[in-house]
Amino acid sequence: MAKAKFETPELSEFVDVPNIEEGAMAHSTCFVAKPEHQEPLNFPGERVEDWHDKAIEKMGDLLSRYRSFRVYLDSCVKCGSCTDKCHYFLGTKDPKNMPVGRQDLLRKVYRRYFTFAGKYFPKLVGAADLTEEVLDDWYSYFHQCSQCRRCSVFCPYGIDTAEISMAAREILASVGIGQKYCNEIIAKVYKIGNNLGLPGPALADTLEGLEEDVYDEDGVAVKYPLNVKGADILLVTPSADFFAEPHVDGLIGYGKVFHEAGVNWTLSTTASEAANFGMFIGSYENMRRISLRVREAALELGVKRIVFGECGHAWRVAYSFLNTLAGPFDFLDPDYPVPQHICEFTWNEIEKGTLELDKSENDDKTLTFHDSCNVARATRMGDTPGGQFDIPRNVIKAVCNNYHDMEWDTIHERTFCCGGGGGLLTDDLMEIRVKGALPRMTALQNVMNEKGVTHMAAICAICKSQFTKVLPYYGMDMYQIVSVHQLVSDAIVLNRKTPPEEAPGYGEDDDD
Amino acid sequence: MSTVYALLFIVATIVLVLGLARKIVQYAKTPAPLKIPTTPAPVTQTGVVMRMFREVVFFESLFKSTKWTWIFSWMFHMGLFVVLARHVRYFVDPVPLPIALIQPFGIYAGFAMVAGLGGLFLRRIFVDRVRYISAPSDYLMLLLLIFIGFSGLMMTFLIHTDVVMVKQFFGGLFTLSGGELPMDFALIMHLTLVAVLMIILPFSKLLHIPGIFFSPSRNQVDNSREKRHLASWAKKLEES
Numbered sequence A: 001m002a003k004a005k006f007e008t009p010e011l012s013e014f015v016d017v018p019n020i021e022e023g024a025m026a027h028s029t030c031f032v033a034k035p036e037h038q039e040p041l042n043f044p045g046e047r048v049e050d051w052h053d054k055a056i057e058k059m060g061d062l063l064s065r066y067r068s069f070r071v072y073l074d075s076c077v078k079c080g081s082c083t084d085k086c087h088y089f090l091g092t093k094d095p096k097n098m099p100v101g102r103q104d105l106l107r108k109v110y111r112r113y114f115t116f117a118g119k120y121f122p123k124l125v126g127a128a129d130l131t132e133e134v135l136d137d138w139y140s141y142f143h144q145c146s147q148c149r150r151c152s153v154f155c156p157y158g159i160d161t162a163e164i165s166m167a168a169r170e171i172l173a174s175v176g177i178g179q180k181y182c183n184e185i186i187a188k189v190y191k192i193g194n195n196l197g198l199p200g201p202a203l204a205d206t207l208e209g210l211e212e213d214v215y216d217e218d219g220v221a222v223k224y225p226l227n228v229k230g231a232d233i234l235l236v237t238p239s240a241d242f243f244a245e246p247h248v249d250g251l252i253g254y255g256k257v258f259h260e261a262g263v264n265w266t267l268s269t270t271a272s273e274a275a276n277f278g279m280f281i282g283s284y285e286n287m288r289r290i291s292l293r294v295r296e297a298a299l300e301l302g303v304k305r306i307v308f309g310e311c312g313h314a315w316r317v318a319y320s321f322l323n324t325l326a327g328p329f330d331f332l333d334p335d336y337p338v339p340q341h342i343c344e345f346t347w348n349e350i351e352k353g354t355l356e357l358d359k360s361e362n363d364d365k366t367l368t369f370h371d372s373c374n375v376a377r378a379t380r381m382g383d384t385p386g387g388q389f390d391i392p393r394n395v396i397k398a399v400c401n402n403y404h405d406m407e408w409d410t411i412h413e414r415t416f417c418c419g420g421g422g423g424l425l426t427d428d429l430m431e432i433r434v435k436g437a438l439p440r441m442t443a444l445q446n447v448m449n450e451k452g453v454t455h456m457a458a459i460c461a462i463c464k465s466q467f468t469k470v471l472p473y474y475g476m477d478m479y480q481i482v483s484v485h486q487l488v489s490d491a492i493v494l495n496r497k498t499p500p501e502e503a504p505g506y507g508e509d510d511d512d
Numbered sequence B: 001m002s003t004v005y006a007l008l009f010i011v012a013t014i015v016l017v018l019g020l021a022r023k024i025v026q027y028a029k030t031p032a033p034l035k036i037p038t039t040p041a042p043v044t045q046t047g048v049v050m051r052m053f054r055e056v057v058f059f060e061s062l063f064k065s066t067k068w069t070w071i072f073s074w075m076f077h078m079g080l081f082v083v084l085a086r087h088v089r090y091f092v093d094p095v096p097l098p099i100a101l102i103q104p105f106g107i108y109a110g111f112a113m114v115a116g117l118g119g120l121f122l123r124r125i126f127v128d129r130v131r132y133i134s135a136p137s138d139y140l141m142l143l144l145l146i147f148i149g150f151s152g153l154m155m156t157f158l159i160h161t162d163v164v165m166v167k168q169f170f171g172g173l174f175t176l177s178g179g180e181l182p183m184d185f186a187l188i189m190h191l192t193l194v195a196v197l198m199i200i201l202p203f204s205k206l207l208h209i210p211g212i213f214f215s216p217s218r219n220q221v222d223n224s225r226e227k228r229h230l231a232s233w234a235k236k237l238e239e240s
């Protein structure tokens, strides 16, 4: 594919709702999955001969299995409430990136084949046949949706375009037109165990390296254990945490918190990945298969609790779906929710007073917090609604002196997606990723100018990777994005000293 | 002529009732396999009932989104609600007290309804985003309602019709004993359009009426960690 040239939108003080520009992003597409990415997921390797009939058949199947899909396709009154709520529309002006515009790509086909009005009066109700062009539009525009659910907040019926995108992607994959990025990754999870294709021994090496780093810096033997049978806590974290910046600093932080809390914890090679791209492609079966590894790991190691690391959609699958997909978890300690978020764990310890925190360690920074869409609009932390907003902020404020929120209509449930969620975090979709980041970049720039914010913290592997890539497009620095537990890691005072024989490499011959 | 209208209303009622019932059964029978409430969401069933109440009565989400659409929409729907409540007097005898009490205010509700519809219509024409997503049926639906309201208001304020006769006609429909309709232009137009509305309701976007109550992002309790949620077809996956 030719490298598309595009202009980065210019930042101004407000994101104006643009006039529509038809076809502005029609050229956007992404690599199609090859047979070796499709087949392990139980999808046909290539586009099937009778794709038309198969697609309609699949749509009928989904209509009978998902109430959301059926009700959302029927209920939209075209009120327009959602039209200016999607960051991809705001950044591209393409009306097919308005949530309802996106839904209509599928709805018009639904009406044509499944409703009385669409069968007999297609022109009147805007129904249309499923043609090659419509199929291309689906592939293009349903891969310009990060399934962030912002539209669903503002729709009077809660119509969630994410559900429609997931259904569309499942229909596409089931006729052999899957997306390479997602499906290749899922295939890797099945084969090797995580998105990055990091095999067990490499993982063990990496963790040993981390132990050495922390020991060198702090002189305390904080452990990053792997596959420890009988540990209390199984930590499941996105594989980006194992080496990419700033993710890995977060992982170092989790380890220090566990260390100071004095709990026994472990990672597992069976579940060395928190991400679950099965959700992005809308496939219950694949999502379930990926989720079951967490159950398997928990049983294998005999742990009592499961804690998830910083990752947005992973937390959605964990918090909202894990019990459904891989439960019941009656073999775990009933005193703790299953699963828990690392921020819940850390905040709990802070409240108990087990952690000594030196906020001044972070005085070189002024922080703001980016609510990741899946955490904000599809999950919870703690016992009360909205805990997903308060708990990460509480943690940040407990470890930093300088904190300011971004504008009220860009945070909490109104947060704007980073632009790279929902299976779009791939270089072939760079243009939509950069343009979709516009609202978030605007809010960040404003809070930098007005409050002197220097860094933005996030609790999502995708957000962190996306911002690392996209910040420079907007003239900012890629290191401005940090992990929440990186801040914790910097502030935490390690009081539980360890005996020298626990130090990494103790007793081995040292040449230097 | 009255017989034609008698038949028309019998057919329209059957279509409306059976059509809606079919849809409601279909929605109720289709499983929602995953917990997808838009959060922050209530953590109790009572909380969900309150959330739904706020959505249905105040259009909470729409209010958060665009104030203009909200104002027009709320005027229209609340006007409609009062107008329909006022209409109950044509169909039941004796007229229940609450219905009798709203009669004086009710007259103005008709204006609110038509004004709201007018605002929504203008928005559909003038906001390019809304124009883009509108099919002919979206304009026609508004026009249909505007004409119903308009013809109704004509009867209330300009050319009065014989309300007693109308009442007898509809009373007669229930008992199938027949009755005569006054043949006024406004009334005939009003009733014809109402019949059309009743017939298209189960096949159009007016399915938002049952739809909102079945929307998983609004009607689910946020308790996925505490309570396992499993759809029937998903259970079968576990057994295999």
Ligand code: HEM
Residues within 6 Å of the ligand: A077, A078, A079, A156, B055, B056, B057, B059, B062, B069, B072, B073, B074, B077, B120, B121, B138, B141, B142, B145, B206, B208, B209, B212
């Ligand atoms: C449970 C009761 C109802 C609720 C909660 C409800 C809610 C809504 C909401 C929130 C909108 C979107 C805003 C707008 O565009 O106006 C809407 C639109 C609409 N509603 Fe309702 N509604 C209800 C009943 C009805 C009934 C009984 C009718 C008519 C017979 C109706 C006709 C319409 C029409 C035509 C629109 C589209 C307006 C437009 O084109 O902009 N609704 N409704």
Ligand code: HEM
Residues within 6 Å of the ligand: B080, B083, B086, B087, B090, B106, B107, B109, B110, B113, B145, B148, B149, B150, B151, B152, B153, B154, B155, B156, B157, B160, B161, B163, B166, B170, B190, B191, B194, B197
């Ligand atoms: C079978 C059903 C209906 C019958 C028999 C009917 C009959 C009437 C009559 C006789 C009037 C004149 C009232 C008067 O002179 O005081 C009227 C007024 C009106 N009707 Fe209807 N109507 C029906 C359905 C509807 C529906 C479904 C709507 C709205 C969508 C509607 C909207 C209005 C309005 C806005 C007025 C004027 C305000 C008022 O008097 O309340 N009608 N209707």
Ligand code: SF4
Residues within 6 Å of the ligand: A085, A086, A087, A088, A097, A098, A099, A102, A144, A145, A146, A147, A148, A149, A150, A151, A152, A160, A161, A162, A165, A417
């Ligand atoms: S889910 Fe998010 S990305 Fe998708 S249409 Fe809605 S607002 Fe846009």
Ligand code: SF4
Residues within 6 Å of the ligand: A075, A076, A077, A078, A079, A080, A081, A082, A083, A099, A100, A154, A155, A156, A157, A158, A159
């Ligand atoms: S807000 Fe909801 S009902 Fe209104 S146009 Fe968007 S999807 Fe349709």
